[in-house]
Amino acid sequence: MAVPARSPNSVVSEPNRPRWWQRPWVGPLLVLTFAFVTFSLPPYLTLDPARSRVPDPGYAPHYPMLVAHVICGSVAILVSGFQVWPWFRRRHPAAHRRLGRWYVFAGVLPAGLAGLVVGATSPFGPVARVSNVMLATLWLITTLIGWRMARRRRFAEHRRWMIRSVALTLSIVLNRLGGVLLVVLSPRLETSFHGDETLLTQTIADIGTWLGWTLSLLIAEAWLERGRTPRHAELVSTGGRRA
Numbered sequence: 001m002a003v004p005a006r007s008p009n010s011v012v013s014e015p016n017r018p019r020w021w022q023r024p025w026v027g028p029l030l031v032l033t034f035a036f037v038t039f040s041l042p043p044y045l046t047l048d049p050a051r052s053r054v055p056d057p058g059y060a061p062h063y064p065m066l067v068a069h070v071i072c073g074s075v076a077i078l079v080s081g082f083q084v085w086p087w088f089r090r091r092h093p094a095a096h097r098r099l100g101r102w103y104v105f106a107g108v109l110p111a112g113l114a115g116l117v118v119g120a121t122s123p124f125g126p127v128a129r130v131s132n133v134m135l136a137t138l139w140l141i142t143t144l145i146g147w148r149m150a151r152r153r154r155f156a157e158h159r160r161w162m163i164r165s166v167a168l169t170l171s172i173v174l175n176r177l178g179g180v181l182l183v184v185l186s187p188r189l190e191t192s193f194h195g196d197e198t199l200l201t202q203t204i205a206d207i208g209t210w211l212g213w214t215l216s217l218l219i220a221e222a223w224l225e226r227g228r229t230p231r232h233a234e235l236v237s238t239g240g241r242r243a
């Protein structure tokens, strides 16, 4: 019997698939990414080094590289929310492909290469430098593998590598949550830090830069593994009903 042809853009009604309002993380994720860019980007659009939030490390290419990094990083983070949204991917496959090219070639690739330079010359010390260079390298590698997998039409692997890439993109938001560490570590100022406030601030920044992306990557791995357990496979195949 002939199988009816299906256009790549057609939307098939699949009763077992959760609908867009059953993904409670999509809305908060999009709001978070837009809020982050609204707060982070404007000072760098002025091209005025005096408005940079990163102190000058005394290396001339640092500021232009930082501006390129922030602008392209903003493209990557704004696009990332749409790319991982299952409803958007299924409903608008052409837009998913177009935004995917923006994510890789106008976002991660230039932002990651510039991130390598600003990371290696960071004024925040050697611990932050190593963390930033590791993060930029993993960001570039996961994204390029994800892109290659899509080109080869190996979509299951494409999805796994791009989830890792987006976890690293979003890790930058976690990076800024140093305030939580401040609350935890401040009471130890006189004991662990011998009253040295600079040491306390430096330690918080160092822990923050490492925790941001390692935690994010671990959460992504846990999320990917969750899809591999027999229990989850059973729930998916029965549309959430117990067999």
Ligand code: HEM
Residues within 6 Å of the ligand: 037, 040, 041, 052, 053, 054, 069, 070, 073, 074, 076, 077, 112, 115, 116, 118, 119, 120, 121, 122, 123, 124, 128, 132, 133, 135, 136, 137, 139, 168, 169, 170, 172
């Ligand atoms: C995931 C890989 C990333 C790496 C390795 C990275 C690395 C860096 C580095 C090294 C700096 C300079 C500060 C320092 O020396 O520590 C910086 C600053 C900055 N990055 Fe990234 N970044 C990444 C992703 C992103 C993304 C996705 C955005 C999204 C907008 C972003 C936005 C910024 C901003 C706004 C600054 C300036 C600091 C501020 O104004 O708060 N970065 N980044």
